[in-house]
Amino acid sequence: MRVTERNNVNVRGTGEKALIFAHGFGCDQNMWRFVTPAFEDTHKIVLFDNVGAGKSDSSAYNKLKYETLQGYADDVLEICEALELERPVFVGHSVSSMIGALAAIQAPEMFEKLIMVGPSPCYINKEDYIGGFSQEDILELLESLDSNYLGWSTATAPAIMGNPDRPELGEELTNSFCRTNPEIAKHFARTTFLSDNRADLKKLQTKSLILQCSDDMIAPVEVGEFVHRNVADSEMILLEATGHCPNLSAPEETIAAIKSFL
């Protein structure tokens, strides 16, 4: 299977230099829809879906491979190779920040720069490390995934029952941006929220930018600071934006921060 199909890779933009945008846990490459237009005149934009998300080929999902974030990092490197990208800049949101970091550790020459939006190397509180969550919290999340995927919600109902009466809702709504096969979503949640890549941060040599939101329950400020302290060549910008998705809630601020670093 071709890598570009597996990961539903989309390339646009007119520039030479490539910017790879990677989405986090929950949704797909549409997460970047308010950010990428600002770079299309100056850069080559590479968008993709992690295997299992969006329009990726979920038959390529393999529990063993994606048991750790390294499996996703391998995919990122394969995409770069398939597209023959020259020292691109990797922009990862949420868990994809760490996926990008792992890829950059594995192939230190690959990326020119790394931009991490709301990164967390470890979501669970451990000894004197504050990740923001307990193990039980993660189990609760898995449960809410369960009820939202099985709860007859109309976002998923068409997948179960077809949507014969309202064809106009077909593609656009039902193919909504956050739909994932429930089993894969749960496994990805487990892989994501149980990951502990704190020790890897020190191995990261690539010049990095951390974009930290002000009131982010998924990746609190302490976590962003931890990443900043542990990645040798890093800068951190504290955004005014709140929540976990500044790329959606505050695209202008996010764009400005990325531009300042490029």
Added chain:
Amino acid sequence: MRKGDHSYRMDHKGLIEESAEDLYENAPCGYLSTLPNGLIVKANKTFLKWMGYAAEELLYQKKFQDLLPIGGRMYYETHYAPLLRMQGFVTEINFDLRRKKRQLLPVLVNTTQLKDENSKPILNRTTVFNITDRKGYEKELLRAKKQAEEATRIKAEFLSTVSHEIRTPMNAIISIANLLLETNYTQEQSQYLSTLKASSENLLHLINDILDFSKLESGKVALAEREVDLKELVTSLLHGVRIAAQDKGLALKLAIDKDMPPRVLGDPVKIGQVLTNLLGNAVKFTERGSVSLELELEELTDKEAVISFCVEDTGIGIPKDKLEKVFEEFAQADYDINLRYGGTGLGLSISRKLLALYGSKLTVKSQEGQGSTFCFALRLKLGQAAPALPNDTAAGHEPDVAGVKLLLVEDNAVNVMVVTKYFEKWGVDFDVATNGVAGVAKVMEQDYDLVLMDLHMPEMDGYEATAKIRSLPESKYKQLPIIALSASTEKDFAEEMAGAGINDFISKPFNATELRNKIAHYAYAATKGLPYHTTFTGQQPMPTAHTPLQNPDGPAYDLSTFEELLGENEADLEELVKITIRNFEVFQGKFQAALVSRNLEDYKFSCHKITVTLGLLNAWRLQHAITQGKDLLEEAATTADQKPLDEIAKAIHLEFDVLLAGLNATLLHRWNQTDTPDTP
């Protein structure tokens, strides 16, 4: 009139405004308005009442996400909020809201986002439905679903167990019928015997169908990937129906695309099963004319090929309205068919399910009275073009087994009789032991070329007996070929057999030719002191397996011996690695359990079983840890100190983890495979 009309309308307007307000406040659903960041700025009375908050406690005080328990908040941040922003609306998201008094309220939430002229979100409007009752129903439905699935599973298991049990006496019946046919009998007896043989073979066929079906149903069937010479495969399949076709005077035709790749990767057993079924049906339902098999190459790249298989006959055909019905289980086109032709009606259903494993579909075209054509296409990876190695069990000649010295360990008198009759015919020099203990004793008494071992026996079963033989001090006991005989299918017990050191397996009811070939294969190698090709892991006589620990600090393991053993055969190597992984997963648990319960006997038993495999993998570190554990456990009888045992348990567990991780990674990187066992 006009004036009156107007005032009437005015009155209504007031009424409408008033009732809209009332509707908002007291509607049977909650209404909320929030800022884009979630801050609640307006809420109706219904919502406040449900949640137990006063307006001033909520408005401009709390965000919507503050009302969610932590899992829900994570869902809010990662799914709900992004989806709302991207889509502009969100429908029927299920949340549990935390009331002021802490209990949870299950709700469905619909939200619409209001935007300003620059399409910047300014306000979210949310409707909240209380679904407490529905949650109850959902729970009840889920419970009922689980219960029904469990019941189906138990039934399927029962079916499978019973079928296994029936196969053992069937073995006796068929074999005795065969033996009787080789004695002197009258014309009348001959007829009886032929009927007996045909009926019992039919019965066995049926049982096998049921077993296949129940396995497919329970998802226990996985595809193997082996090098297959399709031409050879289909030729031998046609050979299988040749006699039946000749009896009816039917022509058998075979057409193979001239560009067909010589070797592909596939599961010859499953592909063969489907084609045998189709060919068998074609012959069965055709009175005159021909049956043809056609293989066409539809697509060819440097990596894979798409090949279509079609079986065409000139038989009775299938009426149009029954075309789909023939694929249903236990269904034939009509009742008369069953009366006239027999059969379970499972064959096509099994074929369709098997093909589904390949992502392929069996299709049919037919005209009543003219004939039928069944087709399917497979996408198969290309194999290496290397010719097949000459094999001493190849068809064509009957290998000579006269004079082979063999021990049969079997407790069932009927089976003993059947098997030994064949031995007498073939001139095999044999002894019989009726249980594992006697078998081990015999082996120690005398040298044999080969042991045939029943797996399930009283006192000491075949696994244990084999393990005992393997653990005898002299090296010849590690090399003695031991072949298991069992009514279970090979796959179910490959792991245990490998663990015990069994070399190969013959399924009961056995096929005399297969038995003879296997005896010849192993006995010949044994008498010449040659290495023999084997089926399972733990058996190959490897000098390294018993060399003392050399380097406990070296690498965790390597695959070099495995590779030496199997040469270029990647498929077998892959299978070997898979088996080893499963094997180790089992032993990891066994060692822990034995250490925790201080059960020296169990511990040693596991040691025996795993030593050879560890030797093959050059896994000295784990071997070292296990030996240390054994020493500690022996000492532990005299001490209460648990700490060293805990430490060694941890070390063993860790080493297993390292090995398993490494093997799994090999599986993934070398063959892009994950370990998915055939049996749970």
